[in-house]
Amino acid sequence: MEYKDYYKILGLERNADQAEVKRAYRKLARKYHPDVSSEKDAEERFKEVNEAYEVLKDPEKRAAYDQLGSGFQSGQDFRPPPNWDQGFEFHGGGYTDADSEAFSDFFESLFGRGGFSQGYGGRQRRQYSAQGENTYARIAIDLEDSYRGSSRQITLKHTVLGEDGRPQLQERTLNVKIPKGITEGQQIRLAGQGEAGIGGGKPGDLYLEIIFNSHRLYHTEGPTVYLDLPMAPWEMALGAKVQVPTPSGPLKVTIPANSDNGKKLRLKGRGIPAKQPGDMYIVLQTVTPSATSDAQREAYRQFSKAFDFNPRQSMGS
Template sequence: MKYKDYYAVMGVPRAATDAQIKTAHRKLARKFHPDLNKDADAEARFKEVGEAYQVLKDPEKRAAFDALGTGLKDGDEIRPRPDVGDGFEYRGGGDPQDTQDTEDFFSDLFNARARHASRPRAPEWPGEDHHASVSVSLEDIYNGAKRTFTLQMPVIDDQGHVTYQTRTLDVSIPKGILDGQRLRLAGQGGAGIGNAPRGDLYLEVTLDGHQRYSVDGRDVSINVPLAPWEAALGAEVVVPTPAGQVTVTVPGGSAAGRRLRLRGRGIPGNPPGDFYVVLGIVLPPADTDAAKAAYSAMRAAFDFDPRAHFYG
């Protein structure tokens, strides 16, 4: 994704009000309209101004653009953080013509797709659905949990500046929900018009990275180090899992990289995933005379060439 400084395109400061942005758009749109301006780049500038205006006139899109920070230049490659939309609430709905050029851009920023359905033309309008991204831990997904999240909703104040309304929600994380799935909170979205009901709030679940486990769908893996004699002779090893510790039997003669499957001990579901213990072998250091003597004894005891088939 290539960065465009929409404020520079519009010729307004980052703190510009909604009214200043509208005024700048009217002026530039007239200046570069292809019917009024015959310069070779007029049409391109006209489209660029329109694209910038679609972003800066909308509080959610403008807040997302501002979240990229400062210091970027036109043409810089944008690589948004995975959590750039975390805890940030935004509306669904709107005119599809207003979002066509920037839909993919803002989907990437929020790790979610906003719906673009036109509002019904009726005296009573149901409230808009809202969307947000929330981070949960692997332990929460394994066991279920109740968590409190703080969300921010960007709005335009009376002076035309983007501000944030903050609210706190107590949310039940269901056991077995997966990364990318959504939680629906009925009636927690935008207010309806007239007697129409409120919209819903959809929370997209983002799984926190874990220093111990790796996740693939519902399967979970962990790397477990073994001493050489445990791998060679077999051993009973206590292994942590997100649901608690389990004792795993390591067969004798196990090599590094061997995967031991614990069926059904992955992320809960129907069916549940599996839990994999990936074996590694760690050599004790030869940092004492006794340790060096032990290694020398092993060398003498085994007629073993680890590279016997290396060149054949």
């Protein structure tokens, strides 16, 4: 996927104010509109201009985009850094006035339907008051927090327009209770912590989407937890009883003899303790020790003589 420099597309400096963003968009939209433009690539340029404006006109999207930094070049191969948008507080609002199907993969990876620009509801207006909008943010927790439940303090960043017309970040700190058994992608609702109401209207709610910090041992799929377990060749062949780490504590596990590399052993109910507890799978991974001494090399030679074994037999070699 290619990185898109939205400021370059609109011909702007990164410190341009919102009025400059609007003027640049209007000028380029007129220039490249397919109905009036004679430019050969007008339709494609018009799409790029609309996409850039969709991000830079929105102080929240713009502030999040700016956090990626200016070290990328247009057309450069790009993947969003892990958890790049963690802690940003967004309002529900979908894709505002733009057509989401016209957006690039780059836009979708940052603000697409799996991300924060997916609307969950909007402002509910009454004659003399308005309820505050709901807001949304992602927070990262440790897998172990889901196993035992925890309380933690989080800092969220939200965007306001400064007096100079440029988006500025402000922070607020909240205490959050992490419920036991929560899985990645689920949300925690904090009632009344969204945007303030207008004219006596009720405040909106804040929804925190949970993601897990990268773990050196485990990865998850829903409530299911996976562990790649290194095994010596003789343990795989002869079987063994080994101590296995799990998020809820170490466990003795019997490894069957003649286990194949990649074999999965199921530990029922040892996954995330949700309402329907997940399972944990141990994935056996053979690790071959290096032969660094004469005795070790001789042991391998004797090992090879003891077996009539060709690992490439299925390849015809």
